Amino acid sequence: MSDKTEQTSDTAQASGQTQGTAKSAGGSEIPAGYETAAHVKGPLFSIRDRENLRWFWTRYLRHRVKWLLLILMMILVQGFVYQQFLAMTESGLRVIFESGAVRDLVIVCIIVFGLFALRGLMSFLVPIVAIRVSNAAVHDMRSDMIDHLMALDLAYFERTRSGQILQRLVGQTQSIGGFVGVQLANAVRDAVTVLIVSGYLIWKNPILFGTAVVVLPFIIWVMNYVSDRVKETQGQVEHAMAEYMNGIEETVNGMRTVKIASQEHMEAGRLKAGTRHLREISARLQVTQALVMPTIDLSSAFVYVLVIGGGGYMVLSPDFDVDGAGIITFLLGMVMVFDPARLLAQFFGQLQSQLVVLDRIRSIYDEVPSIQDVPGAVDEFDVAGDIVLSDVRFSYSADQPLFRGLDMTFEGGKMSAIVGATGSGKTTILSLLSRLYDVQGGKISIAGQSICDLKVRSLRESFSVVAQDIVIFNNSIWENIRYVKPEASDEEVWRAAEAAEIADLIRARGGATVGPKGAQLSGGQKQRIAIARAFLRDAPILLLDEATSALDQATEERIKSALDRLTKGRTTIVVAHRLSSIADADRIFVLEAGALIEDGRHAELLAKDGLYARLYQAQKKGYDGR
Template sequence: MTEENRTDAVEEGLHTNRAGKAKPRKRAPLFNDQDKDNISWFYSTYLKQRTPWLGLVMVMILIQGLAYQQFISLTESGLRVIFENGDVSGLIGVCAMVMGIFLIRAVMSYCVPRISVWLASDAVFNMRRDLIDHMMSLDLAFFERTKSGDIILRLVNQAQDLSGFIGQTTVNAVRDTVTVIAVSGYLIWKSPLLFLIVIVVMPTITIMVRQISHGIKGTQANAENAMGNYMSGIEEMTNGMRTVKIANQEPVERARLNKATSEIKDLTIRLQALQALMSPAVDVIAAIIYVLIIGVGGYMALSADFAMDGAGIIGFLIGMALIFDPARRITAFFVSMQASLIILESLRSLYRELPTITNAPNAKEEFNRAGDIILDNVTFQYSEKHPLFKGVDMIFEGGKVTAIVGATGSGKTSVLSLIARLYDVTDGVVTIGGEPVRGLRVDKLRQSFSVVAQDIVIFNSSIWENIRYVRPEATDEEIWRAAELVGIDQLVRDRGDAPLGPKGSQLSGGQKQRIAIARAFLRSAPILLLDEATSALDQRTEEKVREAIWTLSQGKTTIMVAHRLSTVTHADHIYVLDEGMVIEEGTHVGLMAKEGLYAAMFNAQRSSYG
């Protein structure tokens, strides 16, 4: 939940005009149009098919409410048997009936949460599954502009909170409402006047709980933010521990985390202080109500003008005791409901993110994967304020090695993104084998690529499983062959099933690159994309990895993006990009002869190597 949403949910009552004066603000409705639409969507999508089960839960909740009503009636009867009739057998019968009623209620109290939690968990499971499916269909642009923490928050915390609200909080609120209605109905039937006198005081509880809840929600929001900052600080500290240790900055990190911890402590104390106000305040109101029942009810029992006796007063007191806590919980429910409505909106907003990279009508599945890849008069920009390409023409011949070089930010990696259709061009066309990539099925297009990049995704599992990731159906023989081709087979045997640590922390940079190349061997796609595949390696390791890449590229259309120019000297053709424009192209020998930007960059790098 963002801070903006929290503020909108908490802020009520007053707002400041331009002159700086506070003026009343119109109270927002309990459910706005967006809330109603979200509730309708969630019910129709995830709960409607379970309507019979929901009906069963409602029947059991109704039985619970009626059980309390009958308990009060039987209590009065039992008291009259004791004080008026003195009938032992009648008293035994009343006790047996009370016991039976509470056994029935006990069964309902067991079944209701079991069924309701199952319904809610199943609904949220289906929603999580749909959210994951939908998220997998979204463009790369969505993940590049969205923090991973926001996605985790929605799929984990918010979904779980919503499950608890639906399966427990809401069902308990319905049960409490039925209890209040059933018992109140009985009390009204017993003495409308006494109930009216008592009910006049009840709104005080609502007002009091509402005011305290406002303070609690605001402090809770601040506490969540402080906790989030604390967790981010811990993540930054652990990820950068190498730098912390080398720079001897432990005191700085200790002070930073202690400061965040102190803020959490202060907010926690403030939150507990606000929460502590709730119980004594409600107790005072309860005392006033009970005094009214005893005083007014006692007068009615003593007076001949009212049909009220001692048993009736005790029954009335029991009835008020039975509805008092449920009424308080219902009030608190509406506070938590507002937070849950915000969570529901946050989850549904993910569905409003729509992919732009989709299959065209009648998209083709088959195309010449070994054909030339052409960028024809391509214009592209990530944002209107920052254009990248304008009228770019490039040809990557099928079965040959083509390199793209240039300074950081010149658009090298963006060329690969356009070819793989991670983004669509603004103007112009990208073709493979003469077919525009927009006219090809996205999955078939991307199955045509093997990728080796600088930033390798390594999972915390074995090397074997990391290699098999790109082809789960691969045979053991195929995986071993891929590992042998890159010289990592012995490491696979040595480590066995041992996990590699978060992000492959137990591997060197060269070992990670070899896993990436082994994946490319295993996938064996006809088009090979190399994105700075060796830039993070030392010269000796680079030479070994380059040999594996050279073997891998045989017979494939290979596109190399490189900053280190020594890795592209063997390429059949080289493009030199600068600020989104092709300013030079040719072979290594031809570009060196031109003595242009490429030659200057190559000579500068060669001299820097010593």
């Protein structure tokens, strides 16, 4: 465990529960900004919702307005077809009831068929164009999210579960794309149909239409009632899904431990419990959304009764100029209004869910990287100069300071080593040197120049790192080495492989992949890949972070020659647990609880008979006793 992990595990766990979420009455987490929905009935669109919609429109839809206008024009054609269908239906009914001319009836039928053929063509084209627009928007959104994620500080990834990132980058963006590409286009079509057909019905019989819409305020009230509950429940669903995905990832990544410990039943039980929770909360969301449809159905039945009763009275009464054809057409028109109106009501329920999803996506952009180039930052600096930590102060959490004024000097061109117990700050020093974190006080300089005045990219390109935890991709060994320098020539890669003594393995395996996380490689082979990467990068400053601590002594001896060649002529800083491996270091720094308590050469520190000497003797006794 690294020194940082020990100090921040509890803090990260606590902050993870509050970052971007709040507790609902039932104990589940919901997105920040939506926590009041469970207690106070809010507007259909909150201020945050409007901001998110404006953000989505501005970044991903506004520059595609010509395609959106094309979609709107085709939808207007669909609405116009329905209005003309009603007009032709009334004419056809009068032909049947009054004139009885077969020729006129045939003409009406041909026109109606042509109208619906036109609507069918529009129904085919609208989703095609809408899906193309939404797919392009999703592509741009994912690209922007990837760029933003790559720019965020390491601290964000250490406090955010990977399942949450995966859910936002994959599932939630796809959900938004499907909603915009299909459901939103359908909703606009339904709204246009309602407006055009309603306008026609008002023109035909305003009294009867006015009677029919008396239920409209009730429908609006139902939608507001349901939307509040959908918004809260959808937040709980999104959180539960992120937890579920994270649990699956942890189980898959730890399958070796699961199998060895024979804990398959426990992991299956844990995942099944997550499945049940997700099912229950999803069912609650679906039940909430399902309240809309029966309400609209009952309202529709009430309207139809009013139209039939009121329209029948108008036909029977001599005071109104209404005939049977007009009433039948009006009823048909009300069906055309209420069917899309039902779909619109359902759409608004789904919209509340998507607003929560959109808020989750946009919340990534609320994270702003703190480690950036300052104005006037430079590229050039003396990479061979001394690296100096002056009165450095740093902590991962305010109540647990790590460094309270640390002073250290790593001489340029020489090997320096840092030793100490777990949690003493060894790995943190390397993180501060490469600006994965910034110091909170004091200064770190290279050849007298503060690293904060250097461009971050230039600073980090001056380091090569060989760490205990090596990232190996499911690719060939060759491509894994080349990862740190994609533009490297074949000759350069072979030179690095030969220097790291892994060239023979490349020849034996060829282009075969090494499995997820290098599962087909031994620890020593992974270390040689890391060393080959460092040779290929050929940076002037080398950081070795417990590079051999996971290896047995025999394997360590085999790669020691490669490490010796790698460190020659470079400023090298070694974090070591095995003290015998840094006996030749030019200077050794001994840390305890974030404080420097000893420094010197190996022999000098042994002569002091302090902490270093005690650690060395304890390790030596352990090796001798084996």
